[in-house]
Amino acid sequence: MANTVIIDEIVCKGCGLCVPVCPKKILFIDRSRINGRGYNPSAVSDMSSCLACAMCATICPDSAIRVERK
Numbered sequence: 001m002a003n004t005v006i007i008d009e010i011v012c013k014g015c016g017l018c019v020p021v022c023p024k025k026i027l028f029i030d031r032s033r034i035n036g037r038g039y040n041p042s043a044v045s046d047m048s049s050c051l052a053c054a055m056c057a058t059i060c061p062d063s064a065i066r067v068e069r070k
């Protein structure tokens with residue numbers, strides 16, 4: 001089972017703070033998606049590479065990210 005990062009797209013404000021802190025560089029702002037508040041949410045490019053370090057969840061000011069370690 002892979003680690004899982006769940007991003008709440010409704011809560012995410014697309015600030016991008018989570019992107020540079022990921023040691024695996026697997027987070028990005030998904031410009032192809034837009035949430036109900038008009039923001040482009042962050043997304044994961046390669047879930048299988050996630051270390052479940054939770055750096056992304058820790059830095060998110062809106063607690064939009066949850067990490068499950070498997």
Ligand code: SF4
Binds near residue numbers: 005022025049053
């Ligand atoms: S838990 Fe760590 S490795 Fe996984 S997406 Fe977040 S910052 Fe990247």
Ligand code: SF4
Binds near residue numbers: 018041060062
């Ligand atoms: S830090 Fe939080 S609010 Fe900002 S882009 Fe990442 S998930 Fe969205």
